[in-house]
Amino acid sequence: MAKAAVLLLLAIVPLLSRLLPFPSLALNQDFCVADLPRGDTPGGYPCKPQSAITADDFYYRGLAATGPTINPFNIGLSSAxxxxxxxxxxxxxSAARVxxxxGGVVPLHSHPGGSELLFVVEGTMAAGFITSLTNKVFAKTLHKGDLMVFPQGLLHFQYNLGNxxxxxxxxxxxxxxxxxxxDxxxxxxxxxxxxxxxVTVVDELEVRKLKALFGGSG
Incomplete structure (x- = not known):
């Protein structure tokens, strides 16, 4: 009986991986290149047909140059x-370049879906994060070649210390x-x-100024 159950499972798993082309379910595939036009799902993007995959799907030059400027923070951001x-x-x-x-600053922000490992390529910057339970701040001055990690979901920041x-x-x-x-x-x-x-205990006049700055309404 146990042997029959094992054989049945071995027969079903490859079938499921073909019928359900999502990253967490494609058990017999080496990778699952996103089929972006089909839309995102809780399990990730559906897999692009193997026959349509090329080397270009695994290649990206988007971090080779400065990305679009984000105002009013005076930074350029490009993501992969x-x-x-x-x-x-x-x-x-995944990856990103800033x-x-x-005077440029990455303001307080979070990544709900993943932890971040920051590597300083040029310059000197301050960076830190805030814990969720005690609001304790962990901050460091980072120089070229330094690394800092920001745990998943926690608010963190960076800003340029140099000229x-x-x-x-x-x-x-x-x-x-x-x-x-x-912000x-x-x-x-x-x-x-x-x-x-x-809800923020910020003066309403200041709120209106900040909404005008960041494009809000109300």
Whole structure:
């Protein structure tokens, strides 16, 4: 009886992996290149047909140059998440590059889906994160060649300490770690300003100024 059950399981698993082409279920595949037009799912993007996969799916030049500027933070950001780099789908990895102009800052933000490992390529910067239970801050001054890790989901930041451009590369423990920037979450929304003032204990006039800065309404 036990032998029959094992044989049945061995027969079913390959069938399921063909019928359910998602990263966590494609048990007999080496990889699952994202089929982006089919949309995301809780298990990741569906797999692109093997016959349609080329070397270009595993290659990306998006971090070779400074990305678009994010105002008012004076930084350039380019990412290699699954939505831009389909080959990382299901592999639990992705990357990003940040270029900090003098005075540039990555404000308090979090990645709900993954931890971040930051590597300083050029310049000097301050970086740190805040714990969720005690609000304890862990911060360091980072120089060229230094690494710092930010645990998944925790608010963290970086800013340029020098007079020249600083550059950092980040890797993530997820193909799509997500990004929530605290300033945008608070002031780029359409909640009425008096409500934001109540829930943040920030003066309503200041809230209105910040909503104007970040493009919010209400």
């Amino acid at each position: 998440f699954v939505t831009r780099f389909p080959g990382v789908n299901g592999l639990g990895v 270029d900090f102009a003098p 020249d451009t600083a550059v950092a590369l980040s890797s993530y423990s997820s193909a799509n770690p997500g990004l929530m920037i605290l 945008f979450a608070l002031f780029a929304n359409d909640l009425p300003s008096d409500v934001v003032s109540k």
